[in-house]
Amino acid sequence: MTEREVIARRAGAPRWIYLFTALFGLAFAGVSAWLGFTTGAPMGFLLIVFVLAGLFFTGISLFYFIKGMRMPEEIAVREGDMLTFLGQTFPLKELANVRYRLAHYHHGWGGMGWFLGWGRLTVVRKDGRSCVAYFVADVExxxxxxxALMREYAAKESA
Known part of the structure; x- marks a missing residue:
């Protein structure tokens, strides 16, 4: 029996944040449209811009919400010498590069900033193919x- 190690999991909270922001954008567009119909033409152009901005914000937020819902619970799983990343299984010796990007930089008190623990993880294989996973918990x-696994298998291959 080969050992099974879950390396990366999907973060739970971020996708619900995008649903909340989609609802906020929809409410913003609705209030802007309501104001446009009740106040008349003096601010008509500006309110049309607000409605379009609210709908655009809603669309982008729903896009990321759906993208987060489609991510599997276990993103990267190692079983022996094989790695399963987003449903694609390949040998660990095929790993060429791994990159990550933390999500959403926030400014803290005193000029100190902090990042949320989830982000985007990109795995590049030696044949040039790459896979990108979004909403990865503890991405770093x-x-x-x-x-570490990539270096371990590169050392085994060169020895």
Missing amino acids: EAHDRLI
Whole structure:
């Protein structure tokens, strides 16, 4: 029996944040449209811009919400010498590069900033194909573990 190690999981909260922002954008568009119909033409152009901005904001937020819902619960799983990343299984020795990007930089008190723990993880194979996973929980730890495995299998291959 080969050992099974879950390296990366989907983050739970971010996709619900996008649903909330989609509802906020829809409410903003609705209030702008209501104001446009009740106040008349003096602010008509500006309110049309507000309605379109609210609908655009809603569309982008729904896009990321659906993208987050489609991500599997276990994003990267190692079983022996094989890695399953987003449903694609390949040998670990095929890993060429692993990159990550933390999501949403926030400014803290005193000029100190902090990042949320979830982000985007990109795995590049030696044949040039790449896979990108969004909403990865503890993306920095997953990146470090995949880099360690990549180096381990590169050392085995060169020896």
